Amino acid sequence: MSETSARTHLTIDQMLNNARARLHRLDARETAAAVADGALLVDIRPQWQRATEGAIPGALLIERNHLEWRLDPTSGASIPEATDHDVTVVVVCSEGYTSSLAAASLQDLGLHRATDLIGGFHAWRAARLPVAPGS
Template sequence: MTTPPLQTATDAGAKVADGALLIDVRSAGGRAAHGEIPGATLADRNDLDALFGPAGNPAISLDTPVVVVCGSPNGSGPVAEALAQRGYTNVSHVDGGFPAWKDAGLPASDPVEVPADPTPAQA
């Protein structure tokens, strides 16, 4: 098995524009704090079966181009490797993760602003 390559955010964005499946494996908190990628498919890095089906019965064709993004390559790398172990032949992940994606000017929403400590109204 070949280790899935890291791609620059620009190259990953081009691959997605050409039809690759973009998988965002960041937590809901990470997406809320830093922003989201419009059109990305959200996946739980600990439950790949939910999106991809069981390893022996894939729900997505094994030759589908897949780009994995997380907050950093440390999060996306293990997911990309797990997909390669399942037989996916065209998997890569984003060097620098979501911060690099956003810094490259690729589509990304702004973070959701959450009040630091809402105070109840005084009666």
């Protein structure tokens, strides 16, 4: 038996469930309140998706492939808002799947207050919270 076949692998559903078990996920109204209290709202959707669906005014735009580098306060590529590991970060994607995995990854970096928006941008829009039209 090869070393690879002897290892146990997670399915994406197991991986997602593990990530979400660590998060205190927020609904759209809770997210808006957290942002009003100073949390960073980080939209990780690619530009084409924001152009199609719309955007959340005031959200930081950091596409998924740059997220950890931009929010790790010890990274030479961090954004000014990434001041320390106590910053509250709420990650938003389109429907709330990728954002859960991304928030768990940020927790792995020590950003212990990282979480995500349940239902993603679609839930934000459905809650009739402010949305800027896409281009």
